[in-house]
Amino acid sequence: MATVLYITANPNDHEKSYSMAVGNEFVQTYRAANPYDEIIHLDLFKIKVPQLDGDIFSSWDKLAAGASYDQLTDTEKAKLTRMSELVDQFIAADKYVFVTPIWNYSYPPVVKAYLDSICIAGKTFKYLPDIGRVGLLNGKKTVHIQASGSVLSPGSEFAELEMGHRHLKAIMEFVGISDITGIFVEGMAAAPSEAQSIKEKAIQQAQEAALRF
Numbered sequence: 543m544a545t546v547l548y549i550t551a552n553p554n555d556h557e558k559s560y561s562m563a564v565g566n567e568f569v570q571t572y573r574a575a576n577p578y579d580e581i582i583h584l585d586l587f588k589i590k591v592p593q594l595d596g597d598i599f600s601s602w603d604k605l606a607a608g609a610s611y612d613q614l615t616d617t618e619k620a621k622l623t624r625m626s627e628l629v630d631q632f633i634a635a636d637k638y639v640f641v642t643p644i645w646n647y648s649y650p651p652v653v654k655a656y657l658d659s660i661c662i663a664g665k666t667f668k669y670l671p672d673i674g675r676v677g678l679l680n681g682k683k684t685v686h687i688q689a690s691g692s693v694l695s696p697g698s699e700f701a702e703l704e705m706g707h708r709h710l711k712a713i714m715e716f717v718g719i720s721d722i723t724g725i726f727v728e729g730m731a732a733a734p735s736e737a738q739s740i741k742e743k744a745i746q747q748a749q750e751a752a753l754r755f
Contacts, residue, residue, distance in 0.1 A: 544579045544636040546572070551586040551642045551650045560727045560741055561689035565641035567745045568687060568725075571752035582635070586652040591628070592621040593655045625659045632660040637683045637755060638719075640710060644690035644728075648705040657713050666717040677718020684714050685723045685751055687744075691731025695724070723751055 548569055552559045556566040573581060592598065601618035605611070611619065632638075642649040660666055667677050686707055694704035707724050714722050727744040730737040 544576070545634060546579055546581045546637045546639060547632065547635040548581055548583045548639045549586065549641070549656070550583070551640075551653045551656075553587050559643065559689070560730060560737075560744075561641050561643050561687055563741060564689070564725065564727050564744045564748045565639065565687045568639060568685070568748040568752045571749040572755060575753055582631075584656075586650070586656055590624055591652055591655045592624050592659060594658045595621075597621050598625065625662070628656065628659040629662045629665050633665060633679065635682075638685070638714075639755075640684065640686045642686070642688055642706060642710075644688060644694065644704070644706055647694070647703050648709065649688070653706075653710075657710070661713065661717065675716070677716060679718040680720075682719050683721040683723075683755060684710075684719050685725065685755060686710050687725045687727070687748060689727040689730075691729070693729045693732060695726040695728060723755075725751060 548565070550562060550565060552562050554562060556562040569581060572579075597615070597618045598621055601614050601622045604614060604618075614622065640653070642653055663669070666679055667675055669675055688707050690704075692700065694700055695707075707726075711722050711724075714720075725744060725747050727741060730740055733740075
């Protein structure tokens with residue numbers, strides 16, 4: 543039995559959001575094909591995701607200087623504990639599905655905060671002498687379902703402006719995950735009359751990807 547983290551970052555549900563609609567079809571198809579796998583839904587707009595801030599850096603500095611966990615402030619403990627919970631959950635999973643919209647050429651800020659929480663030295667990556675950074679999550683898989691009103695996917699005219707999928711791919715590779723599939727629901731604002739067919743095509747791609755996942 544595999545564990546799948548279904549990580550969404552959209553304030554709208556599958557009835558209002560293109561990315562969530564495609565993500566929902568992906569999950570339904572995957573669940574039907576893999577009934578014994580566990581799928582854990584993380585709605586990043588509803589769960590507590592700490593940001594890298596002064597409290598986090600202060601707690602790391604204190605621990606690096608030899609302080610014990612008990613010597614941290616209550617706020618530092620709470621944020622550090624939550625970050626540890628998120629990274630441990632991420633490590634324990636086998637597969638990851640990210641569902642995000644494009645906002646201003648990238649994904650919602652909470653996605654960056656979540657990725658910061660799982661990029662922890664000694665847990666998801668490490669540094670080795672003469673080699674440098676080595677990812678520790680080899681053998682895992684990621685699917686990223688991304689929706690945008692304009693066409694920004696790799697190979698498109700404005701692909702260099704897209705910062706969501708490219709950043710997620712870089713972070714996944716950073717922690718050792720090289721099996722990354724992108725499903726792009728895009729161009730609905732540029733061609734409103736084709737929005738429904740764009741959505742249907744993306745759903746078909748998602749269903750096919752779910753069967754391979």
